[in-house]
Amino acid sequence: MELDDLKIRLKSKMEADHVVKTTGDLQKAIHANTKSITGKIKRSLWIELVFCIVMAIVLTAVAFITTFMGLRIYFGIFSVVCLVFIFILLLLLGKMNKLSNTPEPIKGNLEKIISIISEYMLRYFQLSMGLIPVCIILSAWLSMHEPTQRWGDFFSFRFSKKTAAWIFLGVFYTVFTIGMYYFTKWYLKNLYGKYLDKLKQELKELRNG
Amino acid sequence: MLSEKEFLSAVSVHQNLIHKVCNLYAGSHHDREDLFQEILLNAWKGVSNFRGEAKFTTWLYRVALNTAITFFRKESKQPETKLVTGTIGAIADSQYQQDEQLSAVYMAISKLSGVDKALVMLYLDDYNYNDIGEILGISANNVAVKMNRIKTKLKEESKKYYQPV
Numbered sequence: 001m002e003l004d005d006l007k008i009r010l011k012s013k014m015e016a017d018h019v020v021k022t023t024g025d026l027q028k029a030i031h032a033n034t035k036s037i038t039g040k041i042k043r044s045l046w047i048e049l050v051f052c053i054v055m056a057i058v059l060t061a062v063a064f065i066t067t068f069m070g071l072r073i074y075f076g077i078f079s080v081v082c083l084v085f086i087f088i089l090l091l092l093l094g095k096m097n098k099l100s101n102t103p104e105p106i107k108g109n110l111e112k113i114i115s116i117i118s119e120y121m122l123r124y125f126q127l128s129m130g131l132i133p134v135c136i137i138l139s140a141w142l143s144m145h146e147p148t149q150r151w152g153d154f155f156s157f158r159f160s161k162k163t164a165a166w167i168f169l170g171v172f173y174t175v176f177t178i179g180m181y182y183f184t185k186w187y188l189k190n191l192y193g194k195y196l197d198k199l200k201q202e203l204k205e206l207r208n209g
Numbered sequence: 210m211l212s213e214k215e216f217l218s219a220v221s222v223h224q225n226l227i228h229k230v231c232n233l234y235a236g237s238h239h240d241r242e243d244l245f246q247e248i249l250l251n252a253w254k255g256v257s258n259f260r261g262e263a264k265f266t267t268w269l270y271r272v273a274l275n276t277a278i279t280f281f282r283k284e285s286k287q288p289e290t291k292l293v294t295g296t297i298g299a300i301a302d303s304q305y306q307q308d309e310q311l312s313a314v315y316m317a318i319s320k321l322s323g324v325d326k327a328l329v330m331l332y333l334d335d336y337n338y339n340d341i342g343e344i345l346g347i348s349a350n351n352v353a354v355k356m357n358r359i360k361t362k363l364k365e366e367s368k369k370y371y372q373p374v
Contacts, residue, residue: 003314003329003332003359003360003363003364004360006310006311006314007333009308009311010311010314010315010318010333011333011334013311013315014229014232014233014330014333015225015228015229018224018225018228018231018232020224021221021224021245023217023218023221026217026220026221026224026249027213027217029245029246029249029250030213030216030217030249030250030253032246032250034247034250034251035243035246035247035281036247036250036251036276036279036280036281037279037281040281103251103255103268103271103272103275104271104275104346105271105343105344105345105346105347106271106274106275106278106324106327106344106345106346107345107346107347108346109275109279109346110278110279113279195281199279201322202278202322202323202324205322205324205325206324206345206346206347
C-alpha cells in the first residue's frame with residue numbers, strides 16, 4: 001500500500017470534501033478580525049500600551065497633587081516605571097509592525113514567529129521580575145519613614161515594634177518574590193509556552209534532514 | 210497588485226486548495242471555518258506583495274500552509290490529534306466499505322506532523338522537489354530524504370488501520 005499507488009484517489013478525495021464558498025462569503029472573510037498569534041500579541045501590546053499611558057498620566061497627576069512626601073515619591077517612581085514600560089512596549093510594537101505580509105518559506109516564517117513570541121515572553125518576564133525590587137525597595141523605604149502602627153501592634157507581644165515590622169516585611173517580601181516568579185512563569189507557559197513548544201517542534205523536524 | 214475583486218475571483222477559482230489544507234489541519238467544523246478565514250485574511254493582507262513571479266496557486270499554498278502550521282488553537286477546546294483524526298475518520302467512514310486502503314492512508318496522514326502533512330499535500334499536488342523545497346525553505350535533497358521517510362512511515366502506520374486479507 002504505497003502513497004504513490006493512491007496518489008490520484010487521495011488527491012480527489014481531499015478536494016471533494018468541502019462546501020463551496022460564494023464570493024460573498026469570501027468577501028466577508030477578508031474583512032473579519034484576525035485570530036493569528038501575531039494579531040493576538042499585537043492586540044495585547046496595544047492594550048498594555050494604553051493601560052501604561054493612562055497609568056503614567058494618573059500616577060504623575062497624583063504625585064503632583066498629593067501633599068504627602070511619601071506618596072509623592074511612591075507615585076512619582078511608578079510613573080517613571082510606566083514610562084520605561086511604554087518605551088519597551090513601543091519597541092516591541094515596532095518589531096511586530098515590521099513583520100512583512102510577504103509569505104516567507106515555512107521554515108523562515110516559523111523562525112520569525114518563534115523569535116517574536118520568545119522575545120515577547122522574555123520581556124514580559126523581565127518587566128515583571130524588574131518590578132519586584134522596585135516594589136520591595138519602595139515599600140521598605142516607606143515603611144521606615146511612615147511605619148504602620150497596626151502590624152507593629154500585632155507582633156508586639158513578642159518583639160519590639162521595629163523588629164516585628166521587619167519580620168513581617170521579610171516574610172512578605174519572600175512570599176511575594178517567590179509567588180511572583182512562579183506565577184509569571186506559569187502564566188506565560190499557559191499563555192504561549194505550549195504553543196511555542198509546538199512551533200519549535202515543527203521547526204526542529206524541518207531542520208532535521 | 211490584485212484588486213479586491215480580482216483577488217476574490219482568483220481565490221474563488223482556487224478555493225479547493227484552501228479547503229484541502231483546512232481539512233487536513235483542522236478537525237472540527239468550527240476549527241476548519243476559523244482556519245479558512247485566517248488563511249483568506251492572511252492572503253488578502255499579503256496580496257499587495259504578490260508580484261506574479263510565482264504561480265498564484267504556489268503563492269496561495271505558501272500562505273495557507275504557513276497559516277495552518279502556525280494556527281493558534283486554545284488547548285481547552287479539544288486535543289488537536291483527536292480533532293484531525295475525527296475529521297479524516299468522518300471523511301473516510303462514508304466510503305469505508307469501498308475503500309479501506311484509502312481510509313487507512315488517510316488516517317495515517319492525519320497522524321503526521323504539520324510539516325510532514327505539508328510535504329505530503331504538495332507531493333500529492335505534483336509539485337517537484339525543488340518547488341516543495343522553496344515553499345518549505347529547505348533543499349530539494351532534504352525534501353527527497355523526508356519524502357522517503359514519510360512514505361515508509363505512512364506504509365507502516367496505515368497497516369494499523371488496514372490489513373489486506
